[in-house]
Amino acid sequence: MSTPVSAEQQAREQDLVERVLRSFDATADPRLKQVMQALTRHLHAFLREVRLTEAEWETGIGFLTDAGHVTNERRQEFILLSDVLGASMQTIAMNNEAHGDATEATVFGPFFVEGSPRIESGGDIAGGAAGEPCWVEGTVTDTDGNPVPDARIEVWEADDDGFYDVQYDDDRTAARAHLLSGPDGGYAFWAITPTPYPIPHDGPVGRMLAATGRSPMRASHLHFMVTAPGRRTLVTHIFVEGDELLDRDSVFGVKDSLVKSFERQPAGAPTPGGREIDGPWSRVRFDIVLAPA
């Protein structure tokens, strides 16, 4: 495609790479030195492979600048960028090695918020969020099958319109909460049946997806973060079996083991705890297995 690069030109380019690499030689922290030198090698290899033009360099700088400008306490464009490039999933895969039948991890995403409300077992995380009710139940155990009581289970999800509470301008808290597993490791709560939603695509990441013919849609999911002393923190989602977006999730987050059967219940079907529901609802079971820390 591009003009062959002369030996003299290649030597000049390589000389620059070597000089940048050497500039990190005196880094006191060996890990930082390794990371910066590898970054230098890969960054220059990328620049040289695509023969980046100066105009493209400016576009790239503009893209990152826009990502910074759109990022604030409620919007994290850099996590989104990492997500759509698969960098988040790759990092998660490397840092959550398979351990027995421990539940697999997936992307954290940009919508977790500290300080969610506490609910009791059987409570409702919806907090007024629109959506079809969904009963979620399961257990938290270790990889030997022992119950893990008092595990902190954080859950969060988008509403039926595809938005997380933090995407609204009114400071609402909805469709997010935390609860603790019981003495037998059991847990249960009401949520809303997950529906597909687009990642925020009105910013630079959205423009990149549009320019490359990619969809911003995420497969329907419910987020979990489960923490317990002595256990590896689990950040994951469950996905809805049968969702047509499972094989083209925009952030590459789907794993087969996390696809669960959400069983539709007709209007009038008896509900756990006797909750009165006008229309249909759904129920799902998710047994969580935590790896050792």
Ligand SMILES: [Fe+2]
């Ligand atoms: Fe999400």
